[in-house]
Amino acid sequence: MFSVNTVWDNIDKVRGSGPVVLSITNYVVMNSTANALLSAGASPIMAHAKEELEELITIAGSLVLNIGTLSTGWIDSMRFAASIAAAKYKPVVLDPVGAGASRLRTETSISLLEEGCVSLVRGNASEIMALAGVGAMTRGVDSCNDSNEAETSAKTLARKYQCAVAVSGCVDLITDGETVYNITGGSDYMPLVTGMGCIATAICGAHLAICEDSFAAAVSGMGCMAAAGGLAKVASNGPGTFAVHFIDALHNVTENDITRLVEVRSV
Amino acid sequence: MFSVNTVWDNIDKVRGSGPVVLSITNYVVMNSTANALLSAGASPIMAHAKEELEELITIAGSLVLNIGTLSTGWIDSMRFAASIAAAKYKPVVLDPVGAGASRLRTETSISLLEEGCVSLVRGNASEIMALAGVGAMTRGVDSCNDSNEAETSAKTLARKYQCAVAVSGCVDLITDGETVYNITGGSDYMPLVTGMGCIATAICGAHLAICEDSFAAAVSGMGCMAAAGGLAKVASNGPGTFAVHFIDALHNVTENDITRLVEVRSV
Amino acid sequence: MFSVNTVWDNIDKVRGSGPVVLSITNYVVMNSTANALLSAGASPIMAHAKEELEELITIAGSLVLNIGTLSTGWIDSMRFAASIAAAKYKPVVLDPVGAGASRLRTETSISLLEEGCVSLVRGNASEIMALAGVGAMTRGVDSCNDSNEAETSAKTLARKYQCAVAVSGCVDLITDGETVYNITGGSDYMPLVTGMGCIATAICGAHLAICEDSFAAAVSGMGCMAAAGGLAKVASNGPGTFAVHFIDALHNVTENDITRLVEVRSV
Numbered sequence: 001m002f003s004v005n006t007v008w009d010n011i012d013k014v015r016g017s018g019p020v021v022l023s024i025t026n027y028v029v030m031n032s033t034a035n036a037l038l039s040a041g042a043s044p045i046m047a048h049a050k051e052e053l054e055e056l057i058t059i060a061g062s063l064v065l066n067i068g069t070l071s072t073g074w075i076d077s078m079r080f081a082a083s084i085a086a087a088k089y090k091p092v093v094l095d096p097v098g099a100g101a102s103r104l105r106t107e108t109s110i111s112l113l114e115e116g117c118v119s120l121v122r123g124n125a126s127e128i129m130a131l132a133g134v135g136a137m138t139r140g141v142d143s144c145n146d147s148n149e150a151e152t153s154a155k156t157l158a159r160k161y162q163c164a165v166a167v168s169g170c171v172d173l174i175t176d177g178e179t180v181y182n183i184t185g186g187s188d189y190m191p192l193v194t195g196m197g198c199i200a201t202a203i204c205g206a207h208l209a210i211c212e213d214s215f216a217a218a219v220s221g222m223g224c225m226a227a228a229g230g231l232a233k234v235a236s237n238g239p240g241t242f243a244v245h246f247i248d249a250l251h252n253v254t255e256n257d258i259t260r261l262v263e264v265r266s267v
Numbered sequence: 268m269f270s271v272n273t274v275w276d277n278i279d280k281v282r283g284s285g286p287v288v289l290s291i292t293n294y295v296v297m298n299s300t301a302n303a304l305l306s307a308g309a310s311p312i313m314a315h316a317k318e319e320l321e322e323l324i325t326i327a328g329s330l331v332l333n334i335g336t337l338s339t340g341w342i343d344s345m346r347f348a349a350s351i352a353a354a355k356y357k358p359v360v361l362d363p364v365g366a367g368a369s370r371l372r373t374e375t376s377i378s379l380l381e382e383g384c385v386s387l388v389r390g391n392a393s394e395i396m397a398l399a400g401v402g403a404m405t406r407g408v409d410s411c412n413d414s415n416e417a418e419t420s421a422k423t424l425a426r427k428y429q430c431a432v433a434v435s436g437c438v439d440l441i442t443d444g445e446t447v448y449n450i451t452g453g454s455d456y457m458p459l460v461t462g463m464g465c466i467a468t469a470i471c472g473a474h475l476a477i478c479e480d481s482f483a484a485a486v487s488g489m490g491c492m493a494a495a496g497g498l499a500k501v502a503s504n505g506p507g508t509f510a511v512h513f514i515d516a517l518h519n520v521t522e523n524d525i526t527r528l529v530e531v532r533s534v
Numbered sequence: 535m536f537s538v539n540t541v542w543d544n545i546d547k548v549r550g551s552g553p554v555v556l557s558i559t560n561y562v563v564m565n566s567t568a569n570a571l572l573s574a575g576a577s578p579i580m581a582h583a584k585e586e587l588e589e590l591i592t593i594a595g596s597l598v599l600n601i602g603t604l605s606t607g608w609i610d611s612m613r614f615a616a617s618i619a620a621a622k623y624k625p626v627v628l629d630p631v632g633a634g635a636s637r638l639r640t641e642t643s644i645s646l647l648e649e650g651c652v653s654l655v656r657g658n659a660s661e662i663m664a665l666a667g668v669g670a671m672t673r674g675v676d677s678c679n680d681s682n683e684a685e686t687s688a689k690t691l692a693r694k695y696q697c698a699v700a701v702s703g704c705v706d707l708i709t710d711g712e713t714v715y716n717i718t719g720g721s722d723y724m725p726l727v728t729g730m731g732c733i734a735t736a737i738c739g740a741h742l743a744i745c746e747d748s749f750a751a752a753v754s755g756m757g758c759m760a761a762a763g764g765l766a767k768v769a770s771n772g773p774g775t776f777a778v779h780f781i782d783a784l785h786n787v788t789e790n791d792i793t794r795l796v797e798v799r800s801v
Contacts, residue, residue: 026580027294027561027564027580028564028565028568028580029565030294030295030336031295031296031298031299031461031462031565032565034295034461034462035460035461035506035507035510038458038459038460038461038506039459039505039506039507044461045365045368046293046294046295046335046336047336047337047365047369048336048338049337049338049339049371051339051369051370051371052337052368052369052370052371052372055368055369055370056368056369059368068580069564069580069581069582070581070583070586071582071583071607072583072585073338098579098581101579101586101589101590101593102581102585102586102589102590103585103586103589104583104585104586105586191572192572192573192785193569193572194565194568194569194572194578195565195568237779237782237786238573238779238781238782238783238784238785238786239569239572239573239781239782239785240569240573240777240778240779240780240781240782240783240785241778241779241782243507243569243778243781244507244508244510244511244778245504245505245507245508246507247505247506247507247510248504248505248506248507248508249505249507250505251459251505251506251507252504252505294561297561297562297603298562298563298565298566298728298729301562301728301729302727302728302773302774302777305725305726305727305728305773306726306772306773306774311728312632312635313560313561313562313602313603314603314604314632314636315603315605316604316605316606316638318606318636318637318638319604319635319636319637319638319639322635322636322637323635323636326635340605510774511774511775511777511778512771512772512774512775513774514772514773514774514777515771515772515773515774515775516772516774517772518726518772518773518774519771519772
């Protein structure tokens with residue numbers, strides 16, 4: 001069903017239509033996710049004041065919720081935004097940063113999922129497993145060793161909350177609860193740059209805004225990350241230069257780069 | 268009256284005197300505007316706690332107010348800081364980020380202008396038009412098509428609040444309500460880097476601190492941006508490398524670069 | 535006692551063990567300090583909600599407190615985190631950003647020191663002097679001229695609060711109140727990049743997590759900064775490229791680079 005063509009088609013649509021992506025996100029990645037969205041052709045808005053969320057969601061094509069530097073006020077804003085997005089049929093992507101590392105993060109993520117308005121969850125293996133009630137995160141850094149557990153957890157989560165789930169890792173895994181796709185590409189530098197997962201979530205948010213199918217949006221968003229990562233690593237000499245070239249790559253990536261650098265396969 | 272000499276003179280003065288610029292600004296651009304100020308030779312302070320604003324304004328040469336990620340507490344801090352700045356005769360530059368996109372942003376901007384302490388407003392066309400009561404922003408991204416409307420709005424605003432107004436765009440427009448200057452230069456990458464407008468505002472803040480005439484400071488601040496943008500684009504391969512080279516360029520730009528890369532003309 | 539070998543040994547240990555460093559830090563440097571920690575081989579967590587601090591400190595190897603963009607709520611979180619860290623015997627490094635520039639910053643820093651849980655203070659000369667009750671910061675930018683005053687202040691502070699003190703400058707100064715070490719290296723670009731001091735504090739935090747002796751951790755943390763700074767400047771054309779290459783350098787720096795670029799001497 002999905003292929004590298006899905007990836008390119010949606011990258012091209014984002015560039016062509018410049019969707020507005022509203023993010024209620026963490027302090028660490030506000031700048032880098034805004035830059036990633038702009039380079040990919042989207043139009044980012046960062047906001048959190050309840051007084052303006054309804055107006056901003058109205059002009060947005062999708063909503064990104066990211067719990068990376070959580071506090072009570074921001075949880076309220078996220079819940080409020082999620083309910084407006086549901087009422088206005090705007091797709092929502094959730095990034096459960098650090099779920100499993102604290103009850104606050106796990107419970108906030110689950111409460112947002114329970115409200116039923118999340119179209120896509122994008123996390124690393126430990127976060128997705130924590131949300132599915134399996135294991136506990138002890139580090140914040142992902143590993144490649146738990147792919148079977150991660151797949152089971154992702155499917156469980158997708159079925160329970162009727163959403164797509166994307167798990168970042170050496171090989172990305174995307175599922176709607178039934179079908180599973182793997183995406184290969186990217187670079188070893190990606191886990192060494194802060195917020196690379198948050199950028200993946202934001203890019204998936206841009207793809208959600210131009211694509212009715214959240215499973216397809218997750219595949220193409222993660223495929224876009226894999227292509228840009230592969231393109232950037234050639235020019236890089238470490239995580240610092242990689243982060244910069246990655247932003248260039250989101251702007252420059254071509255259909256040929258996708259074909260050359262990314263593998264999308266059903267498993 | 269103003270020319271590329273005005274631009275160079277003020278760049279040179281900022282480098283020579285290292286003015287302290289206090290910013291109450293948005294989360295997205297705190298890092299990039301601080302880096303831009305340092306590279307330009309100024310000394311940035313970022314703060315928002317009311318308990319310390321009076322002491323910090325005392326040592327500052329100017330105050331930057333930027334409403335990019337607004338919330339109630341920050342509006343209070345901005346109002347409080349603006350009143351202290353007025354009492355201490357420190358110039359204030361306002362960046363009405365997203366005015367027109369929400370009532371909160373439009374009304375906060377106007378209420379700060381109504382207090383009469385703003386020396387300079389720096390925004391894009393849609394923001395300036397929104398503050399003048401014309402049109403409504405629907406995107407956050409500027410366009411080059413509305414220059415006549417933008418000019419009328421900028422003049423209206425400048426006269427009403429007795430301040431200078433700088434409108435960023437393909438061609439920048441600066442006015443005191445009577446005279447209008449256009450500045451040409453920069454790079455197509457500038458709208459693809461988040462906070463480039465906020466950096467323009469911060470650089471104008473540095474120029475305000477060393478220049479009694481806010482109209483001149485706006486011209487030289489925007490001229491500095493145009494020169495650095497022109498210098499940076501040559502070395503860049505996308506918005507990521509551009510953002511990095513732009514910071515270098517603020518540090519490296521010479522009088523010859525200004526002459527070569529920037530046009531300042533009265534219209 | 536300490537030498538360039540101390541620096542390399544601890545850099546190597548950080549890379550080998552990947553300590554979790556929990557930071558309650560300022561908005562300006564959240565992204566850059568997280569990237570620095572990742573590049574150095576550590577695992578950063580940024581958080582401030584009291585609801586999750588105990589769980590996160592439990593999995594952390596050290597705690598970084600940085601007062602750069604202070605407000606009441608964050609002071610509460612820092613105090614709370616400091617008390618938990620003390621109870622769990624986790625080392626704490628304090629960055630008194632802007633101490634001396636406002637009573638809020640000076641008093642908050644001193645109150646954290648008074649609680650007796652700080653293992654290391656890392657600041658510039660004016661901040662350390664302000665905490666020792668000498669002089670007043672008027673700029674935020676450090677100078678090289680006050681090294682005698684800074685040394686006396688650092689020793690006073692170290693003895694009073696039984697901690698190590700690291701003073702960044704052209705030549706870094708580290709003391710436990712008795713012995714003083716100087717570290718030479720780095721680059722003239724370092725004061726032109728925002729948060730370079732905050733990055734030094736974060737890197738010292740990573741070294742604290744793998745090294746029981748806070749004096750040794752301060753020497754090796756500052757030595758790591760000096761080496762990375764020296765390595766980065768060769769490839770740089772201004773403060774923008776320097777900041778990027780500095781992050782690469784934290785990842786790439788070798789034992790040979792340390793020997794070549796850093797001098798550690800007892801004074």
